[in-house]
Amino acid sequence: MVLALFGFLNMSLADVLDIILVALLIYQVFKWIRGSSAMSIFVAIISLYVIRTVVNALDMRLMSSILGTVLDVGVIALIIIFQPEIRRFLITFGNRYRIATNGKGFLNKLFGQGEIKMGSTAVNEITEACRSMSETKTGALIVIPHSNNIDDIINTGDKIDADISRRLIMNLFFKNSPLHDGAVIINRDRIVAARCTLPITERVNIPPSFGMRHKAAIGISEETDVDVIVVSEETGRISFVKGGNVTPIKNINELKLLLGSSLSDQQQTTAG
Numbered sequence: 001m002v003l004a005l006f007g008f009l010n011m012s013l014a015d016v017l018d019i020i021l022v023a024l025l026i027y028q029v030f031k032w033i034r035g036s037s038a039m040s041i042f043v044a045i046i047s048l049y050v051i052r053t054v055v056n057a058l059d060m061r062l063m064s065s066i067l068g069t070v071l072d073v074g075v076i077a078l079i080i081i082f083q084p085e086i087r088r089f090l091i092t093f094g095n096r097y098r099i100a101t102n103g104k105g106f107l108n109k110l111f112g113q114g115e116i117k118m119g120s121t122a123v124n125e126i127t128e129a130c131r132s133m134s135e136t137k138t139g140a141l142i143v144i145p146h147s148n149n150i151d152d153i154i155n156t157g158d159k160i161d162a163d164i165s166r167r168l169i170m171n172l173f174f175k176n177s178p179l180h181d182g183a184v185i186i187n188r189d190r191i192v193a194a195r196c197t198l199p200i201t202e203r204v205n206i207p208p209s210f211g212m213r214h215k216a217a218i219g220i221s222e223e224t225d226v227d228v229i230v231v232s233e234e235t236g237r238i239s240f241v242k243g244g245n246v247t248p249i250k251n252i253n254e255l256k257l258l259l260g261s262s263l264s265d266q267q268q269t270t271a272g
Contacts, residue, residue, distance in 0.1 A: 122164045122189050123260050129166035130231055130238050131252045133173060139233030140173040141183040141213045148224040154185055157196030164191055199223060217241040
């Protein structure tokens with residue numbers, strides 16, 4: 001009787017597929033917002049939807065109407081509340097299906113994308129600068145974009161457009177420099193900008209040892225496909241951040257390997 005009440009007796013293949021797809025959707029949404037402040041809101045929405053389903057099955061028309069109105073009107077509010085999560089998901093989804101492995105996908109060819117590798121000299125200059133800043137406990141935040149356009153981030157700072165040089169990088173982050181507060185953007189073998197402002201992650205499960213530089217690095221790497229190098233001002237430790245994941249660097253050779261491996265897959269959009 002209970003199964004008949006909820007309409008689960010006569011299940012077709014389409015019904016089974018529908019249930020599986022909904023379950024996968026809920027799981028994917030859970031993965032986006034796990035550890036963020038939106039988690040409690042997501043649980044509340046699922047609870048309201050379950051209650052509405054039960055109320056509809058019991059033919060409680062007034063309660064069903066109220067819950068239906070709340071859920072329908074709340075769609076706009078949810079888009080506003082979940083805007084960072086939705087934006088991050090769309091960027092991740094687009095990156096995954098727009099760019100094939102090694103830049104040889106159909107869409108890459110359609111939009112004129114090709115592979116570009118940062119030279120070993122540039123990688124060496126960046127890592128040696130990080131080594132020196134680590135030894136002197138000079139805080140640093142270096143962002144290296146890949147396919148995503150981060151002009152909105154670049155525009156928050158001061159544009160430089162200079163060759164990559166360890167001395168220049170160290171001078172930019174020198175504590176008495178007017179450009180030391182913020183991130184340095186390095187792209188296409190050039191130092192593009194300094195003193196840039198990055199978005200802070202909304203995750204609440206960040207280790208207490210991570211300061212604002214680490215939170216900013218995690219935030220920008222969650223929203224775009226960038227690599228970020230962080231040098232802690234308190235400890236001098238170096239971290240490599242990619243896709244919201246922080247990798248502590250034990251020695252400078254490890255940083256060179258991570259950076260070189262990541263940048264070997266870097267791609268750009270070419271004209272024409």
